[in-house]
Amino acid sequence: MPATTHATRNPFSHAETPAVGVKLEDLCKSFGSFEVLKHITLSVEPGEIFVLMGPSGSGKSVLLKHIVGLELPTSGRVTVDGLDAADETTREKIRMALVFQAGALFNSLSVYDNLALYLREHQLADEAGIREKVMRALQILSLENAAQKFPSELSGGMKKRVAIARALVMEPQLMLYDEPTSELDPVMSATIAEIIATLKDEYHVTTIVVSHDRDLALNIGDRIGILMGGELKFLGTPDELRQSQDPEVVDFLNPKIDLKNPRFKRLETPS
């Protein structure tokens, strides 16, 4: 597997920048009259992998955007390492990388330039140094051969890996993944899950993964939260999740396909 082959030298210096914790305090978000997030209180410890699960449209991605400051809370507060995420200067003080669901690669730039952009714009290294860092990140994700390609030439799985590599180049203290395994085949999903776990182990970066991939959550998550209808339905370790008796949680994790009583014809949701 690509992520496990290297471990000899760490080009990314995380020693002096420790992982950061994230706190959500009574976070509410509404779009118009529609309440997307209802009083969410949650804390993610430095250096752990927190997986946020939930059905589509439950507000997972919106929650993630609050952490990087792309969305502002209607009420409540999000802090990263004690700093308010809604404040633009927080982004300057803490390196946060968000791996977007669709990759959000810069289509006009090659894969190499996509990775180099951050380093160049912030003048973090000379061209030789940039080259070393970019190639190392590409190597970690087995993408050396794709360096000169453009995003439109890549497959879905490669785009996601390039997006992860681009985030890795930032040497983030906080890494956020939005649906990293959606639209991928099972093997590629497993590969991505392994990459996420390996990056966290090697660089001790706080990781928040938004996903509805059950295997990923149970295998690599230190803690798991389940968001349903804008409320946190479950919060605990994978073992606690496996033992959960809450019918909604059980149904979400192991939905039974019932042809005699199909969900779309049921009048009320199971409770």
Place this chain on the structure above:
Amino acid sequence: MKQLNDILEGIGSTLLLLARAARYVGTLPRQFGRFVEQCYVIGYTTMPIVAVLSFFIGSVLALESGYAAENLGPKQFIGLLVGLSMARELGPMMTAVLLAGRVGSAITAELASMKVYQEVDALETMNIPPARILVLPRLAAILVMMPVLGIVADLVGWFGGAIIAKYTHFISIEPEAYFATMRQFMDFGDVGNGLFKGEIFGFVVVLVCCNIGLSTRGGPREIGASVTKAVVTSLILILVLDFIVSKALMK
């Protein structure tokens, strides 16, 4: 009421974007490559069509004024008429209209698609302000290229008029006479006046198109809607500003 709200919000966000871009003026030397690229896209690739358009505007001006002057008097004043109209009004105005259609629409389409496909969000999470790398180089490029385009428009328009004036049978005045009236009654102030207007139009068009592109929300359908909105807004602004600036410059 909602429309008024939208207009005010548009003005506000445009000014905010301008202020944001202005904050990063110091980074321009580092962005020289992007600046040159934008000069190429905005200036160089627009030049041929500006030339063609100006040539025919100059020609038609000469033709129509020649037709009208048949019964009125000295035809060599056609030169002055074409010269003044091109330099003070039609050169900058038509160049700006072309710019809105050709460059403004492309800017909005590009930025709107970057916004819709979350590339702009990605830039923000990387702490790279879009105003710095997407807007500022374009604004700098238009400030440099607009006078160049304006001068090309003026010159080609004048020569277009001169050619028509010589070879149209009911006008047939020599270029010497045509340009003599221009030299006699026009000065650099007239040309400068037009170039200044062009500078304002071009800057506003690029700024407004950037802002509309970056304010796009939704999916691919909204990209098209944004482009339409950008071009229409630009055209209206050009015409309104044309009146305001011309009036102000006449004092």
